[in-house]
Amino acid sequence: MKSIEHIRVEHGEDAGKQFTIPPEGARVGRSSKNDIVLVDPLLSRHHCRIFFKDDGLWVADLGSANETLLNNKPIVEAPIYSGNHIHIGDSVLCVVNDGRITIPSTPSDHPVNLGLSGNATPQKPSKQFGIGTLLTALCIVIAVAATAYMLKVLNRPAPTPAPIAISVVEVDMTLAVHYEKIEASNGNIFYYRLTITPEGILSIDIDDLENNRTVRESKQVQPDLLEGLAETLSQSGFLDLKETYPGVNPNALEQSTISITIGKDTHQVRVTNCIEPDIFTMVRDKLEDFGHVELGFWAIQFSTEKLITMANDTYLLGKKLYAERLIALGNLAAAIKSFKEAAWYLETVEEKPPFYGDILVSQRQCEEDLIQRYEEQNFQAERAIRLREWETAAEELRTLLELIPNREDSRHAEARNKLIEVDAQLESLK
Numbered sequence: 001m002k003s004i005e006h007i008r009v010e011h012g013e014d015a016g017k018q019f020t021i022p023p024e025g026a027r028v029g030r031s032s033k034n035d036i037v038l039v040d041p042l043l044s045r046h047h048c049r050i051f052f053k054d055d056g057l058w059v060a061d062l063g064s065a066n067e068t069l070l071n072n073k074p075i076v077e078a079p080i081y082s083g084n085h086i087h088i089g090d091s092v093l094c095v096v097n098d099g100r101i102t103i104p105s106t107p108s109d110h111p112v113n114l115g116l117s118g119n120a121t122p123q124k125p126s127k128q129f130g131i132g133t134l135l136t137a138l139c140i141v142i143a144v145a146a147t148a149y150m151l152k153v154l155n156r157p158a159p160t161p162a163p164i165a166i167s168v169v170e171v172d173m174t175l176a177v178h179y180e181k182i183e184a185s186n187g188n189i190f191y192y193r194l195t196i197t198p199e200g201i202l203s204i205d206i207d208d209l210e211n212n213r214t215v216r217e218s219k220q221v222q223p224d225l226l227e228g229l230a231e232t233l234s235q236s237g238f239l240d241l242k243e244t245y246p247g248v249n250p251n252a253l254e255q256s257t258i259s260i261t262i263g264k265d266t267h268q269v270r271v272t273n274c275i276e277p278d279i280f281t282m283v284r285d286k287l288e289d290f291g292h293v294e295l296g297f298w299a300i301q302f303s304t305e306k307l308i309t310m311a312n313d314t315y316l317l318g319k320k321l322y323a324e325r326l327i328a329l330g331n332l333a334a335a336i337k338s339f340k341e342a343a344w345y346l347e348t349v350e351e352k353p354p355f356y357g358d359i360l361v362s363q364r365q366c367e368e369d370l371i372q373r374y375e376e377q378n379f380q381a382e383r384a385i386r387l388r389e390w391e392t393a394a395e396e397l398r399t400l401l402e403l404i405p406n407r408e409d410s411r412h413a414e415a416r417n418k419l420i421e422v423d424a425q426l427e428s429l430k
Contacts, residue, residue, distance in 0.1 A: 005096050006057060007050065012091030013039040021099070025051025025235065027062070028088065033278055042066055042089030042334060042405070046282050050086075051235060053079070056100035059086055060232055063286045072407060077228055090330055090405055172263035174198050175230040179287050183303050184253040190303035194291050198261075200226055204291050208303055217295045229290060230262050236286075237279045239267045247274025256284060308353050311345035314338050315359050322366055329402035332370050339363035370404070374411060377403060381418070390425045397422060 005018040019026070019036050026035035031045035044064035051058055060077040061068035069087035070078050080086065081100070086093040177196040182189070188210035195203045200223060206215035238260060252273075258280070259268035269280055276284070302310070318338030325332045342359050346352055377400050384393035400415040407413070 004099075006099060007036075007086075008094045008096050009038070010085070010092045010094045012089070014091065018096070021050050021052070021057060023052060025049055028093075029062070029064075030089075031278060038089075038091055040089040040091045041328075042330065043091070044089075046278060047088050048086070049235065050080070052099060056081070056098045057095065060235070062232075062236075062282055063289055064088070069407070077232065087407075090402075173227055173230045173234075174261075174263055175226050175233070176261040177287065178259040179257070179284070181256045182253060183306065185251070185305075188303065188305070190306075192302075194287055196221070196226070202291065202294055204295055210304070219294060221294055225294075229286075232286065233260055233283060234262050234265075236283050238269070238283045239265060241267070241269045241277060241279060243267075243269060245269070245271040245274055245277065245280075247272055249273040256280075258283060258287070304349055307345050307349055311342045311349075311359075312353070312355065314345065315342040315355055315362075318342060318359075318362060318366075322362065325369070329399060330405045332366060332373065333403070333405055336363060336366045336370065339366065373403060374400070378411075378415075381415070385418070385422065388425075390422050390429070393422045394419060394426065 003020045006021040007019045009015050009017045022035070027046055027049050028034055028036040028038065028043075029045050029047040030038060030040060030043040034046060036050075044062070044066070046062045047064040047066075048062055048068040049060045051060070057080050058077060059068065059070060059075070059080050061075060066089055067074045069075070070080065071085055072087065080095050080098055082095050082098045084095040084098075086095070175196060176198045177194065179194045181192040184190070189207070190209075191205075191207040193203075193205045195201075197203075200221045201218060202221045203218035204215065208214075238258070255270065255272045256276070257268065257270040259266070260283075271277075271280060315338070318335045321331045321335035321338060325335065339359050339362050343356070343363065346356055346359075377396065381393055381396035381400060384390075384396055397415050397419040401412060401419070404412045404415070
């Protein structure tokens with residue numbers, strides 16, 4: 001049997017590729033451990049998941065850095081339909097087949113010919129009627145009477161059927177979470193704990209001895225948000241992880257423990273002084289982001305050392321992207337984003353690290369370079385439009401969109417609107 005192609009890549013390095021979503025669903029991202037691996041530096045390692053739910057395909061964001069957009073709108077989880085477009089990183093996925101079955105209308109039954117409307121040629125009656133003729137006539141009369149009775153019975157209104165009771169089995173999605181993280185060294189102990197009770201109470205406790213920080217926050221979370229989180233966690237693969245991932249570091253302790261209960265299913269995983277499994281990292285990030293959004297803070301959930309490390313890694317990524325700005329058009333905008341993110345990590349750090357000043361200088365230099373390249377590229381696009389060189393104009397505008405990939409940037413929106421008009425001109429010439 002020929003496999004059904006559900007998803008087609010319309011834009012990006014993998015444009016033209018088509019994928020079939022298996023019954024268990026498929027994760028999408030740039031990590032080789034995904035079911036669908038795309039060559040796109042703007043993707044997260046595990047960006048989103050496409051899976052079957054209810055009567056068709058759905059898509060869920062896996063806590064990605066650049067979000068998952070469905071028809072240009074950010075989503076956490078949503079159903080997808082044929083013709084929809086999923087924007088992830090610099091790639092655009094088109095839903096070719098949403099997995100929903102369309103039931104064709106039942107053709108009307110052919111009318112039953114009872115032989116009553118035929119225009120049979122009357123035969124000339126014989127002058128004498130024998131016994132055989134009388135028997136034939138009697139059979140005809142009986143047949144006509146039986147047919148009339150049958151029609152009367154068939155035309156009676158059908159009795160109204162009794163309603164069928166349908167029992168709906170509700171799946172217990174009651175969620176309970178206990179997540180704690182300990183980072184201990186010779187000079188400091190950082191402790192972070194997030195809990196969600198079955199009653200929907202979210203609590204976060206933080207103790208940072210070196211920086212004298214203590215946080216105690218809690219709130220009641222709306223049931224629909226908890227149900228969505230439970231659905232995401234149940235499909236993450238967390239329940240299939242091993243219970244322990246041990247490692248050794250004599251000079252420090254980095255330990256994370258997550259216990260998740262969904263309905264009657266409970267699973268706990270502990271990672272100590274070793275590299276976390278990708279699924280564990282995804283679930284941990286999801287829980288921390290959930291706590292940040294609901295309680296209104298983010299960076300305080302990390303120690304100062306962790307924030308500086310994250311800022312340095314992101315800063316170095318920005319430097320690399322800037323050095324490769326001529327290799328890919330989107331690298332300059334991606335470098336700006338990295339520098340902004342690095343500065344954001346250090347926002348709550350009181351004593352800034354030595355590289356903080358270079359972050360600000362590099363960001364400003366990138367922004368100036370992007371403005372200059374945008375103005376030059378936009379001039380080329382405007383020139384082609386005025387000369388009515390529509391194919392050249394379309395190419396220049398597509399370059400502009402790659403140069404400024406952020407769909408919320410007014411320059412991106414302006415270039416996209418112009419491209420729509422230019423494409424209409426090209427279509428009229430065909």
